[in-house]
Amino acid sequence: MSELSKNKIKWIRSLHLKKHRDELGLYIVEGEKMVNEALKFSLDSIETIIHTLEFDISDFKGESYQISHKELEQISTLKTPNKAFAILRQKREFPSINSDKLIIALDGIQDPGNLGTILRIADWYGISDIVCSKNTVDWYNPKVVQASMGAIFRVQIHYIDLFDWLNTCSLKIYGALLEGKNIYTDKHLENGVLLMGNEGNGISSDLLPLITHPISIPRFGEAESLNVSVATAILVSEFKRSVFDS
Amino acid sequence: MSELSKNKIKWIRSLHLKKHRDELGLYIVEGEKMVNEALKFSLDSIETIIHTLEFDISDFKGESYQISHKELEQISTLKTPNKAFAILRQKREFPSINSDKLIIALDGIQDPGNLGTILRIADWYGISDIVCSKNTVDWYNPKVVQASMGAIFRVQIHYIDLFDWLNTCSLKIYGALLEGKNIYTDKHLENGVLLMGNEGNGISSDLLPLITHPISIPRFGEAESLNVSVATAILVSEFKRSVFDS
Numbered sequence: 489m490s491e492l493s494k495n496k497i498k499w500i501r502s503l504h505l506k507k508h509r510d511e512l513g514l515y516i517v518e519g520e521k522m523v524n525e526a527l528k529f530s531l532d533s534i535e536t537i538i539h540t541l542e543f544d545i546s547d548f549k550g551e552s553y554q555i556s557h558k559e560l561e562q563i564s565t566l567k568t569p570n571k572a573f574a575i576l577r578q579k580r581e582f583p584s585i586n587s588d589k590l591i592i593a594l595d596g597i598q599d600p601g602n603l604g605t606i607l608r609i610a611d612w613y614g615i616s617d618i619v620c621s622k623n624t625v626d627w628y629n630p631k632v633v634q635a636s637m638g639a640i641f642r643v644q645i646h647y648i649d650l651f652d653w654l655n656t657c658s659l660k661i662y663g664a665l666l667e668g669k670n671i672y673t674d675k676h677l678e679n680g681v682l683l684m685g686n687e688g689n690g691i692s693s694d695l696l697p698l699i700t701h702p703i704s705i706p707r708f709g710e711a712e713s714l715n716v717s718v719a720t721a722i723l724v725s726e727f728k729r730s731v732f733d734s
Numbered sequence: 735m736s737e738l739s740k741n742k743i744k745w746i747r748s749l750h751l752k753k754h755r756d757e758l759g760l761y762i763v764e765g766e767k768m769v770n771e772a773l774k775f776s777l778d779s780i781e782t783i784i785h786t787l788e789f790d791i792s793d794f795k796g797e798s799y800q801i802s803h804k805e806l807e808q809i810s811t812l813k814t815p816n817k818a819f820a821i822l823r824q825k826r827e828f829p830s831i832n833s834d835k836l837i838i839a840l841d842g843i844q845d846p847g848n849l850g851t852i853l854r855i856a857d858w859y860g861i862s863d864i865v866c867s868k869n870t871v872d873w874y875n876p877k878v879v880q881a882s883m884g885a886i887f888r889v890q891i892h893y894i895d896l897f898d899w900l901n902t903c904s905l906k907i908y909g910a911l912l913e914g915k916n917i918y919t920d921k922h923l924e925n926g927v928l929l930m931g932n933e934g935n936g937i938s939s940d941l942l943p944l945i946t947h948p949i950s951i952p953r954f955g956e957a958e959s960l961n962v963s964v965a966t967a968i969l970v971s972e973f974k975r976s977v978f979d980s
Contacts, residue, residue: 601847605961614954642956672975708860708974710888714967715851721964722971728954729918 492538492553492563500538500563503575506626513578515628518564523572525638536575538563543571565630578628582644585617587659590679590727593619595650595695596686597716600625604635605717606684611639613724618643619681621650621692654698657681663691663699664719671703671726682727684720738784738799738809746784746809749821752872759824761874764810769818771884782821784809789817811876824874828890831863833905836925836973839865841896841941842932843962846871850881851963852930857885859970864889865927867896867938900944903927909937909945910965917949917972928973930966 492500502508503516514535517526520543526534527548536551540560545552560569585591592610597603603625610618625632627645636643654661660680671677683699685691691699705714705722714722738746748754749762760781763772766789772780773794782797786806791798806815831837838856843849849871856864871878873891882889900907906926917923929945931937937945951960951968960968 605964608957608961609964611955611957612951612953612960614956637957637959639957670978672978705858705971706974706978707858708977709857710860711854711857711883711885713883714858715854715963717961718851718855718964718967721960721967725951725968725971728952731954732916732918732952 492555492559497559497562500573500575504565504630506629509578509626509628513580514575515578515633516565516630517574517576517633518566518572518630519570519634520572522634522638523574525641526574526576529638529641530576533577533579534574535577538573538575540571566634582646585619585644585646587657588679589614589616590724591615591617591619591659591681592720592724593650593654593661593681593683594624595621595683595691596623596689597684598625598687599716600629600631601635602687602715602717603627603629604632604637604639606720607632607636607639607643607645609717609721609724610643611636613728615724616644618645619650619653620645620647622647651694651698654681654683654695660701661699662701662703662723663696664723665691665699665702665704666713668702668704670706671723672706674703676701677703677727677730679727682720682723684716684723687716738801738805743805743808746819746821750811750876752875755824755872755874759826760821761824761879762811762876763820763822763879764812764818764876765816765880766818768880768884769820771887772820772822775884775887776822779823779825780820781823783818784820785818812880828892831865831890831892833903834925835860835862836970837861837863837865837905837927838966838970839896839900839907839927839929840870841867841929841937842869842935843930844871844933845962846875846877847881848933848961848963849873849875850878850883850885852966853878853882853885853889853891855963855967855970856889857882859974861970862890864891865896865899866891866893868893897940897944900927900929900941906947907945908947908949908969909942910969911937911945911948911950912959914948914950916952917969918952920949922947923949923973923976925973928966928969930962930969933962 538553663683784799909929
């Protein structure tokens, strides 16, 4: 237990930015619930825990600092910081993609809240791997980490050349399009790749020819579109519900 | 076309706050897409349009101001303001609730992004009415309006005493609970009320006894919960897919 120097505070705040996170190979996890998830699911990667008096770290043997709520506000990325702040080492390597399960592929998702929410959906539905184009938002962005609600410790995410990967993969490629087949009547949803496009522009034109099964969520009302994380949830639900068909 | 005075800018900025919005009976709609939706679906309620040179308002006969992008930044609630900003009159009265359709009931939703997203889901699935407890976030909050993507002009939202309403309504009341019936195997999803609880605490204890059909989304993985707007989407999808059953 020791005090945070001004230099240390400055150094921690530099982790708010992707450039510094990547240089140092670190990222931030915040709040009582998320730091407890990190302790449970990613203990080996925790570098430092910074916490207020109320947060119990008696089981943690690594570097720690007990600070005031005011100091926590200085280092936090949150509007209302909550008891704990951890610095973790980024995971650089993952086991290979498990192609026996449904895989979510993301083409240029930009909003960190959307990526975090999609991680949480994957975690709920037992999906192991998310494959992302290289222009997808950084999964170590604090807003992604927080929105994932711990999924970041359990779901694997792979940043790759999406065209090359889809082009050589032998799985069915389901693309979410406005003019695809009605998911409620198409009875051929099986494991494969579920490809979701960018918030504004949808799936890139170079990836469209690689889609083997264009699918779509029927519209009953007047909305122009659904949010991409909401659409992902509805589609994943349709894939997984077949487990209960008899 | 005229300039915005300093006083007018101050007055507009006061609409960022619920207190002033309610006193004046006004709310804010922002950005090219949303202001165009307002022109199309809610023309009669537009009080003022404030816009940059690029935004065409030749068809609008009401009060308008053409301003610079820098001035737009001064009045905007957005990080990246986009061409247009409109002030609309709040809708005070709605036709009665259409109980021939699925109705979404929200118990104390706090996050404006969630409420806006749920409005958008309702709009996509042709749901006409959302019923909210009085402690649900204000639907005229700018973040709700923006996240709704125009649904705010098409879906009716009613702030009521949720206990009284549910207690006297003769519809089936489906409550989203962690320990409800599996929605993928329960074949009795019909029109009625779909009750969704608060982000942290779920459905209030006083409402629980009013639920006639507890339902739940089966979990396949390790996430503790789903985001409430995501859960709403998955549940509404399950209700609406039966239209295609034959």
